[in-house]
């Protein structure tokens with residue numbers, strides 16, 4: 001049963017790539033055995049070689065990792081006592097959390113009820129309002145209430161933002177500039193909502209000009225709640241985060257305190273158990289508005305870990321095992337500053353179109369205060385079947401300037417050959433006056449791109465040398481093309 005003191009001995013990681021590797025690292029540090037899964041077209045992943053057991057999923061591509069029945073069967077077969085969903089895929093599917101629970105396994109995350117409640121943007125807004133937290137002026141409509149929705153948009157004034165209540169990752173959301181374009185945009189968003197998120201409700205809300213995205217990391221055990229300070233995730237493209245940092249630069253102490261307090265009120269009001277993130281937008285005239293709650297580990301959790309020293313995956317596991325928080329608020333401090341850049345397989349010079357190819361060379365320079373998170377084994381196919389994020393790089397320093405300089409260096413020495421990435425843009429942003437000053441807001445991307453050179457810069461000497469030796473190796477006569485690499489030691493195997 002879902003008891004108060006379940007010791008996790010074996011953890012099934014129901015995910016792939018860098019987040020699977022990240023969860024595995026903590027599990028192994030805590031002496032927990034890991035069971036990993038892979039789609040049959042997705043074998044070039046480093047963490048598979050370090051798993052205690054690996055199991056193939058029958059499908060290919062994104063859908064393979066959504067196979068609930070298969071994952072539950074694997075968990076039983078492997079003798080797992082818990083399932084960590086990572087982020088994306090099944091992490092916020094309440095029905096999966098319930099099925100994990102019904103199978104007498106621990107789901108590493110909040111209860112199915114909390115996931116269902118907060119996963120709905122409209123329901124989450126209502127809860128926030130009940131807690132006295134400001135929300136952006138807005139109202140929820142059914143797909144067939146187009147005329148009412150249009151009248152409401154006129155009432156609150158354009159521009160407006162249409163959001164599918166079940167949407168996520170910046171999708172199912174579109175700006176409407178004026179009355180004339182409302183109907184077209186409404187129909188597009190309704191179609192996306194139904195197709196991608198199986199939902200038919202749309203929130204019409206005021207489009208806030210030039211806000212910052214600031215979010216608060218929280219943790220609760222159903223009774224007690226703590227926050228682990230905030231992250232600034234304002235550097236975005238297509239309403240999706242690209243660069244995150246902790247703490248938020250230049251945040252007035254009063255605003256910081258208000259955000260932390262609002263997040264905690266929400267956690268207390270819902271009896272939240274596990275870790276999560278309460279997201280806000282903050283305007284230049286010091287207004288803040290609740291956006292949503294993410295009931296899972298965030299992609300950007302690492303910057304919080306770097307400044308607080310708290311392993312958030314370990315915290316999730318602890319709460320799941322003991323049903324209590326191991327830390328009190330006074331034990332959590334912020335030291336220094338951390339920045340994360342997401343490396344995407346996409347072309348920033350071509351409207352961020354996803355790129356495909358095969359990564360033949362992937363070299364990064366480790367340093368004591370940097371984290372490079374990926375699970376790439378070359379040759380690594382990028383076929384557009386999975387999320388475009390390839391890796392994450394994180395740096396920290398005593399000051400923001402130090403973390404930023406370290407990031408600029410890390411990006412300059414990051415070698416990835418075979419697909420177009422946003423690495424050059426990330427490096428450009430690190431030196432951009434707007435970012436240097438800590439003044440980026442969520443709509444700054446066009447400004448950041450305006451000075452981004454059209455031409456690719458020449459390769460740095462060390463990259464050119466690496467590339468030339470890699471190409472020489474591939475060009476050797478009689479040498480067969482490299483096979484899809486299966487990491488050494490990779491096989492379905494029993495306990496070590």
Ligand code: ADP
Nearest residue numbers: 136167168169170171206207208213239291442
């Ligand atoms: P998702 O679940 O898709 O991530 P969010 O509600 O978290 O959606 O919003 C994602 C991003 O969209 C925010 O970080 C912000 O940049 C932008 N956004 C959301 N709501 C508004 C709004 N009312 N006005 C302006 N920008 C918004």
